[in-house]
Amino acid sequence: MASTHHSEISPHDIITQVAISDVELAPIEPQNSKETDSLLVVFAEPYDADNPKDWTTGRKWAVTDVLSATGFNRIMVSTIMAPALSLIAKEFDMNSAESAMALSIYLLATAFGPLVIGPLSEVYGRKPILHASNIWFLIWNLVCGFANSKEVLIGSRFLAGFGASAIYALANGVLGDVWRPEQRGRSLSIYLLIPLLGAAVGPIIGGFMAGRTTWRWMFWSTSIFQAVMIFVAFTAFQETYEPLILRSRADQIRRDTGDNRYYTLDERQHTSAGPWRVLGRALLRPLRLLAFHPIIQITSIISGLGYGVLYIVLSTFSDLWTKHYGQSVEISGLHYIACALGEIIGSQICATVMDRLYHRMTVRSERAHFPELRLPSIIPGAVIAPLGLLLYGWTAQYLIHWAVVDLAILIALLGMQIMTAFLFPLFAPRMYEVMGYGWGNSTIAIITILVGVSGPAALWVYGEKLRGKARAVL
Template sequence: MTPTPQSEVSPDTITPVALSDVELAPIQPQQSKETDPFLVAFAEPHDADNPKDWPTGRKWAVTDVLSATGFNRIMVSTIMAPALSLIAKEFDMNSAESAMALSIYLLATAFGPLIIGPLSEVYGRKPILHASNIWFLIWNLVCGFANSKEVLIASRFLAGFGASAIYALANGVLGDIWRPEQRGRSLGVYLLIPLLGAAVGPIIGGFMAGRTTWRWMFWSTSIFQAVMILISFTAFHETYAPSILQSRAKIIRRETGDARYYTVDERQHTNNLPLRVLARALIRPLRLLAFHPIIQISSIISGFGYGVLYIVLSTFSDLWTKHYGQSVEISGLHYIACAIGEILGSQICAKVMDRLYHRMTVRSERTHSPELRLPSIIPGTILAPLGLLFYGWTAQYRLHWAVVDLGIMVALLGMQIQDMPLTAYVMEAYPEHVSSAMAASQFMRSLTAFLFPLFAPSMYDVMGYGWGNSTVAFITILIGVAGPWVLWVFGERLRGKARAIL
């Protein structure tokens, strides 16, 4: 029997070390601890170190740390929107430069996950989370003390790079600790707080812009980030199974003096130098984007929806200040409708996903496949364009503010119901490389979130809110129907090909 330490394994620094000094035979398909006593793996059916077997309280603690961290990082992406005119005046910025100061943060979140996601699959989730937390704190503070537009724009980009870690890590960690039958609830709870971030940011920013210096937007969020760093160092545990097993194998080799003990991950990299392992991991998201239709299709669907969300977030305040004559502070309160729509969507979709999972697997005695997540998208495909049409034409004719808010609430509710099952689908289609897969998907999302707000004001000036949102709604229908249908019909075949070239 393989000795198994009973205490929790908590690796401090995991390196992709190859077992080059030990002659190891290739792993056979059915090799296990029973057939090979030197294989270090989780015990079945239960292992205290296996993140999927952790106590529920520890799982929720890890999920909550990610959720609160995500809230702050997403809130920072929009918090300065109401103060752009003040910042532009102080630093003598033109309209393009002020828009860049806001949106370059989102551009950084397109590229950051392409590096951070693969690193977490080499060194583990925990060290990457801590490093990104500190990086984000430093550059967000610099934003608050910026004395020129160049410093502000550069530090916003670097802060966004650190913030982007949450997009790659969050779904990877959730995939590490929660089983498929808990996917809806875990995603719903995780998203509950971050979804507030994008909407709460302009509300807080609006009041700060009107009552104090805009610099407190960055100082206050930095204070919150410092607190979250302290909490994460105590409450967040390593969740990446290969890192945990590698740490366990090192302990066994040290205690027994026998170098023959190994993990499956170590065996796979036996003949590879550490730099080669790292390089292969770093190009994985790009390979997924370039060669995997599942990632390409899901990225187009989620990317367009995310771009539409940021069209709303970046122009919503202008609607109320310019066309309804409201103050900056009051205009920020309308973002509550956005938050309500997204939160309702996430909680409704969480329950629908888990109930459909139970109905399609347990009750029907079918084996679960990722494609079974796709039917949950259907309600969102209907509600999102309807809400956009309603929002567009009520805003066009300047109807009562409550009616306009209702339209945007329905639109964002539908978008969230579209997005969550698609996220679950990608997580389950790439279970061994969730962070890399989500990093590849996030690239398109962040790119559209950066680009769409740049043309949104011109679109509304030329087409008005009615036809502008109608155009967006029609494209939403086209992408929202065609994309999931292709994945439903061809998904299993595409996944088979993906395994062959991954």
């Protein structure tokens, strides 16, 4: 076995000889009669320096931090326009729906992007997809800054959002690549910490830029930051996708030994399929999962509701302070700090509870792990979020002191973080005009608690059964 103190691993350490009759896969044709066995290339146990899960802690955090900082900029860009929507609408002669679309169409793209980007990362690896998406995002975010019409602004926001969606598609995969299950709660909390700050920093920067200079600097400044992150990603981010790492290892062994019997499990599974068929299968898998996997459908509804409520808040929060409380655009942006604090506190609480719950329900109770053991940590958030929304709605309705309103939105988003962003902001302004903040938020709170409690409860009771039925979809 490989020593835990050495990174050099011989071919004998990294292969396991497997008789063809022992695997339910298409056999590799031997080059001569003596080559009757195939040699499976795997990571050495108990330690392999090339295995992302065996990387040093510093190396793991370097990859995690690149994702976190990249996520910060892309989430900041998603919210930075919020305080300046009225100014942009005036310059481009946009109605309320069009100005809301300029903000939320970015989120529409981030909904579609992972359906393509996620599968591509499983064919070509995480690293090249991250680099390509970084450059794509930079180009279209710059176009937003130079837009001369509402059509160009909305279109470039959509394309920038498509590039930004790579972080949503890659983050969970990369964290799963490098961190073991008992470490993922903490790694997720650190990863989320910096991006969630972007939800507050974006509107703050946007508010001051809109009040003191041109709104175009919102996009120019974030493009400068993105250019820096491209350089950092090229130097610090390393490939984490295990099948691709093993494939490179197998290629190297085949070149060094001249023996074509060496292969990886991923190569064996795709031996009979051409590259286009492999790519097509990967691209269709998310759609099949969404169409036929009930667990994916339930969690998608919960996530969609959560993002929808979040962007109702983000797209209307500035108007509350400028139109109803009579505050300046700059000051209205500062209230978004409460939004970010709620999400940050919620993410840190949830991460700690998730890891402790996992340990208590598996290690301490000597119980086998199954995914539904993560669900109990969701329920408190499903109750807290609607209560926060009710408090936010009625304190805003009666123009209670701004500190109480900010506290209420902090509580609401704290709960949302512990538990169809595009369409929600389109109807939110009209909803508040007709129903007011009190009844509007009361309606959202009722829907949130119904979905937030019934969804996890259904997964807790039927999760294992549903997972069994959905295996054929994969």
